[in-house]
Amino acid sequence: MIKAENLTKVFNRSLVAVDHITFSVREGEVFGFLGPNGAGKTTTINMLITVLKPTEGTASVLGFDVVKQANEVRKVIGVVPQEYTADEDLTGYENILLCADLYGIPRETAKKRALELLELVELTDFKDKRVETYSGGMRRRLELACGLINRPKVLFLDEPTLGLDVQTRAATWEYIRRLKKEYGMTLFMTTHYLEEADALCDRIAIIDHGKIVVTGTPSELKDSLGGDIITIAIRENVDVTDIIQSVENVKEVRKENGAYRVKAMKGEVTAPLIIEALRRKGYTVTRLSLTEPTLNEVYLEYTGKALRDTEESSRAEFMAQRIHLWRARKR
Amino acid sequence: MSNAKVLNECQPSFAKGLWALTRRELKKWLSDPVMLVMFVLQPLIWMGLLGKSMNIGGLFSANNINLPQQIPIPGTAILYPSNIPEVVLDGAALSQMIAQMGSKIMEDNFGVVDYFSFMAVGMVSMIVMNTTMFSGMSIVWDRRLGFLDKVISTPVSRAAIIFSKILNATLRAMFQATVILAFAYLLGLKLSSTFTPLNFLGIYVAIFLLGVGLSSVFIAFSIRSTRMERPMQFIGLITMPLTFASNTFFPTKLLPEWMQAIAIVNPLTYLTDAIRHLTILPMDTAALVRDFAYLGLFAAVLATIGIVLAWKYLTK
DSSP: OEEEEEEEEEETTTEEEEEEEEEEEOTTOEEEEEOOTTSSHHHHHHHHTTSSOOSEEEEEETTEETTTTHHHHHHHEEEEOSSOOSOTTSBHHHHHHHHHHHTTOOHHHHHHHHHHHHHHTTOGGGTTSBGGGOOHHHHHHHHHHHHTTTOOSEEEEESTTTTOOHHHHHHHHHHHHHHHHHHOOEEEEEESOHHHHHHHOSEEEEEETTEEEEEEOHHHHHHTTTSEEEEEEESSOSOOHHHHHTSTTEEEEEEETTEEEEEESSHHHHHHHHHHHHHHTTOOEEEEEEEOOOHHHHHHHHHSSOHHHHHHHTHHHHHHHHHHHHHHHHO | OOHHHHHHHOOOOHHHHHHHHHHHHHHHHHTOHHHHHHHHHHHHHHIIIIIHHOOTGGGGSGGGOOOOSEEEEEGGGOOSSOSOOEEEEEHHHHHHHHHHHHHHHHHHHHSSSOHHHHHHHHHHHHHHHHHHHHHHTHHHHHHHTTHHHHHHTSSSOHHHHHHHHHHHHHHHHHHHHHHHHHHHHHTTOOOOTTOOTTHHHHHHHHHHHHHHHHHHHHHHHHHTOSSSHHHHHHHHHHHHHHHHTTTSSSOGGGSOHHHHHHHHHOHHHHHHHHHHHHTTSOOOHHHHHHHHHHHHHHHHHHHHHHHHHHHHHHTO
């Protein structure tokens, strides 16, 4: 559905926002771009939706080249931007009809579909209210509805839950899941929320400094870390590393603060086996915990920093970069 | 749904896109009655206060020429017939004479006897200029709010994006011009005998030409700036010189020579002249042909520059 090859965007001849990335998105899947702010996610999306021209490389959507056949691409995609782009002075209904007109959808079809979409995103009761009276969640839903007016084959979502509270975010996820089920669309989304990528995406590409560092399904990525972590402690004060090591599926054992940190595949099966092995030798297990790896650890592994940390500490750096980008776009 | 069906369904055309985007602008405009009133009120106040207070014609009215009843003229001032010791003129009659001369002076310089009619039309030009410039500025907001990027990601014609802004600016200017002329008429604007309601068509064409030229350049300028301040400063900088170095408030032939040089290339001069000939002055075909030719040229050149620049930005 989407193919990108060596896609590159350089702003102002110096700022490399996206650096030779290659990836493909299959039909019907939810593909997520996960990365910190300023990693190049939005720039990538903007190239795919024909708003920005790539400096180098090619990309195609449904086989249409994003530069040479930009207009064909525009017809088959839907876009839900990061910002709230709906016109505040118009009503929700008017906004959707405006979008429909931009796609050249016949009036009658547009009206029928607009009402359907408003129903879908539960804004029917507010359709004749001006958008300036909408809450953040409602605006986000309206953007979703606008992005769907042309029945796109591929929907692009740029940070679909940015700035929403936890409940609204969960509700938005639910809408996205429903959309995917009802319309069978291919979804391309960017996010810097790990839970979001984990909850929604079939496949994830982690992007950092304009480069894709790893691609895979969430479970593949987690498995690539080498399985689950079992932490175990025994009453006796002896070293049992060898005994644990001999258990099937155990990959690595380390002694930490009087407990053993065990990396193992299929932790839920392996943990009882370890207990059994220790008991047979006469040792008593006093404590055990099992952690399945989260995307957070994956992220840490591949980018060398925790996403939560980068979010705050690099805010200043990010703002500087945004300003740079902004200036670059003016040219 | 098959691919082909989706493709067939979307049939964006330039006209549809242009209409959709222009209607959005007009809806925004009409949905805010307070702004609408302010839009009209401001030029009205200007016109009412400035036009009525600068009562240049009044300088020459007989009531304002206060001469003594009898005006003695000493014999030394009389060359012919000679040897008359003194003559005495009737003050009232002399006042009348000067007043008549005044009307002639007004007519020769302003084309009409009352200054209000002259400046009310100038006011229309000034407002047309301001409105077209300010309307183009809304594209800065569209960009900042991400609306522009969203529109670019749809298959709507790029030209429609630019032309909708231009059209919106000129439609607003036409609306304001109509309201101002109507109020000016109520406040005492004197129409010439050759005026017919059909002349409004000519007025609208003239406004349209100036609006297209000014707004397209201004849109190209605004689309590149990220903040409102810069275009605002720019407007402030150029409106005053453009207004005064033209025939808007005063006839060009009375301006100093260096200002005349500006006035002769200033499109505002031609717009004002065209509207004057279509309203308060007797129809002068030669003058109108010259005015429209210049405005047409101005619109063609500036619109080309503006559209090329804006286009370059939109397809970067």
